[in-house]
Amino acid sequence: MVVDFSKLELNKLIPIYLQIIRHVKMEILAGNAQDGFEMPSRRVLSTLLSVNPNTVQKAYKQMEEEGLIISYPGSKSIVVANEENIIRIRQELISDEVLSFIKSARAMGFTLDQAKNVLDKYWDYKGKEVD
């Protein structure tokens, strides 16, 4: 099975190679990209996303360094979705989200307790109208 990139919509705010890496991490956490899944070849992904091959290569290289994928001679790359990686990615992605939440909350003048209250209030929120 090959990791699916058809739902990745690139935005203009973040460097493309980071968006590629993040997409793979999200796919792993969602269980869509499982251990042993194949990555598309660099050329195929470059064509699919209309992105320069160097950018794709940069993303793959960083994922190799992180141990997220292993590349074999002949350029086939395999996803490593073992428990260790899953725990690490989960921590990392939630930290990113929380950090950006904290940044906004601080900028709006919230204290830690106030921010915690907001979290508590919305923890079970399921998309109903906010009162």
Add this chain to the structure above:
Amino acid sequence: MLKCENIYKKYGSVVALDDVSLEFRPGEIVGLLGENGAGKTTLMKTILSYIRPNKGRVTLDGEKIGPNNIDRIAFATSEHSFFGGLDALEHKAFYHMQFERFNEKRFDSLLEFFELPKKTKIKNFSTGQKNQFEVILALSQGADYILMDEPFAGNDIFNREDFYKVLLGILDDNECLILSTHLIEEIKNFISRAVLLHKGQLIGDVTTLELDDKNIDLMEYMRKQYSYRSDRVIETLMKNEK
């Protein structure tokens, strides 16, 4: 490596290229960017020796551009430099005779991709079709360095988006594509390097990986390079006033 050294070109009293030095390497996709009259077309024509610079020289792997190596460079001029009375297949036959490394497979697949008629005289093509056909010829010549001057003129956005994909799919690792364009937002993820000309001067040269590392957008980079330059203009003016 395609090397331009200290290219200086004057048209009458207008300086079109002012001491421009640049190197292009295999595998690069270079966006040649700049306002109208910045010198993009003049630079391309100088590389092909259509224009003789007043100073400076162009070399390909250390040798002057001439009959021995000119076939390693292709140029889609957007000036429709082909035979109006011949159809697409006749052009293919002619290119086959002229260029040893003519890539027939690529020619056929691109002709199909653009849905161009095979047996209509080129002079009866629309402007957009003519541009597409020029691009096909340049890509199929078997050259190592492929230059394109505003290759997307006359193509609508959907066609262009597909075209970027096709290019990324067909280009070999050792081919170098150099294209001039105004569509900066559109090509910023597609290119590997941006070269910025302004009033005949080279004011910026950056790889997109460098931009990624600095986390700045191509547009932002261009703005910076432009304003840096205008600061210098003001500086010069003030010095002259004293």
